[in-house]
Amino acid sequence: MSPVQHESSNALSLQRTNEHATKEGGNSLSRGPRLLLATTGSVASIKLPLLIKEIRQLEPRVELKVVSTDSSTHFLSSDELESLNVPVLRDKDEWDSWKRMGDPVLHIELRNWADAVVVAPLDANTLAKIANGLCDNLLTCVLRAWPASLPVVLCPAMNTAMYQNPFTSRHTQTIKEVLPNFEFIDPVSKRLACGDTGVGAMAPVSIIAERALEVAKKGMAIKEHEEGKLSVAAGTSGIVGNAGGAFADTSEGGDEISKSSTKGGPPLDERMKALIECGFEWAGAGGFPPPQPLDNGNHASPAKTQ
Numbered sequence: 001m002s003p004v005q006h007e008s009s010n011a012l013s014l015q016r017t018n019e020h021a022t023k024e025g026g027n028s029l030s031r032g033p034r035l036l037l038a039t040t041g042s043v044a045s046i047k048l049p050l051l052i053k054e055i056r057q058l059e060p061r062v063e064l065k066v067v068s069t070d071s072s073t074h075f076l077s078s079d080e081l082e083s084l085n086v087p088v089l090r091d092k093d094e095w096d097s098w099k100r101m102g103d104p105v106l107h108i109e110l111r112n113w114a115d116a117v118v119v120a121p122l123d124a125n126t127l128a129k130i131a132n133g134l135c136d137n138l139l140t141c142v143l144r145a146w147p148a149s150l151p152v153v154l155c156p157a158m159n160t161a162m163y164q165n166p167f168t169s170r171h172t173q174t175i176k177e178v179l180p181n182f183e184f185i186d187p188v189s190k191r192l193a194c195g196d197t198g199v200g201a202m203a204p205v206s207i208i209a210e211r212a213l214e215v216a217k218k219g220m221a222i223k224e225h226e227e228g229k230l231s232v233a234a235g236t237s238g239i240v241g242n243a244g245g246a247f248a249d250t251s252e253g254g255d256e257i258s259k260s261s262t263k264g265g266p267p268l269d270e271r272m273k274a275l276i277e278c279g280f281e282w283a284g285a286g287g288f289p290p291p292q293p294l295d296n297g298n299h300a301s302p303a304k305t306q
């Protein structure tokens with residue numbers, strides 16, 4: 001079975017996966033973070049297997065899916081893709097999985113499924129497309145439909161001459177201004193695949209893997225909050241929970257947002273611990289602050305190049 005065939009059936013099962021997750025306790029803290037990895041037409045796409053391996057080593061419970069542009073697939077053989085044991089979705093899958101009204105739309109399914117997106121490598125072409133709001137393939141449709149509250153990490157990789165073209169900084173700047181939930185892991189300087197030496201090589205896989213997991217966990221916690229499973233008790237140190245019993249209010253006088261449904265679910269301290277691990281900070285008397293769009297420096301820079 002080719003990766004594409006494999007993936008078409010996988011694409012169709014996305015909705016069922018979501019439904020299943022909801023039925024199985026409805027508690028996203030009981031699942032692993034869902035990370036959508038994307039590759040574009042840079043030779044650094046060959047690092048996808050290594051990236052997946054490192055991410056899984058850091059967090060075995062992580063749920064992964066890959067979106068590859070058509071150009072990107074030139075750098076990975078079908079055998080390699082199949083051996084990853086990860087669904088790999090391509091532009092063709094959008095239309096293979098949609099035949100008539102009512103069928104799931106793949107880029108929306110993926111957008112709803114993932115807690116975070118990491119584009120590694122991000123080539124000059126897709127950088128330009130994102131900065132200009134274009135959405136002419138599966139990846140750019142996912143990114144155009146992506147929620148403003150959830151994280152996206154972009155890892156540019158290109159020849160030095162391409163990187164130094166003024167459009168790179170213009171497009172990067174535009175994305176930072178328009179899409180504050182998008183962050184960059186800047187490329188590094190080294191001998192590139194084309195033989196040139198200079199800035200433009202994708203950041204080290206270990207750095208990308210670590211950040212990918214951080215943002216996926218954060219995205220999961222934000223989604224949890226947005227879905228109403230975690231609510232903030234205003235005015236006291238209490239935390240309240242709702243459907244699924246995310247948190248039990250232990251205080252008097254807390255906002256009654258969802259005090260009425262605190263049945264079931266793991267114990268309060270276990271859930272608090274999970275959220276803190278996901279990047280939330282306990283704000284004392286004010287309770288948890290509502291999740292903010294991610295760190296707005298939009299930078300994780302192994303070697304500052306701009």
Ligand SMILES: Cc1cc2nc3c(=O)[nH]c(=O)nc-3n(C[C@H](O)[C@H](O)[C@H](O)COP(=O)(O)O)c2cc1C
Pocket residue numbers: 039040041042043044069070071072122123124125126157158159162
């Ligand atoms: C062998 C080869 C390597 C390439 N490497 C890069 C690269 O590292 N970075 C880049 O921006 N473009 C690179 N390109 C050009 C892109 O593949 C090309 O712009 C393509 O249209 C990108 O399509 P996509 O953004 O839909 O993946 C390369 C092209 C070839 C043929």
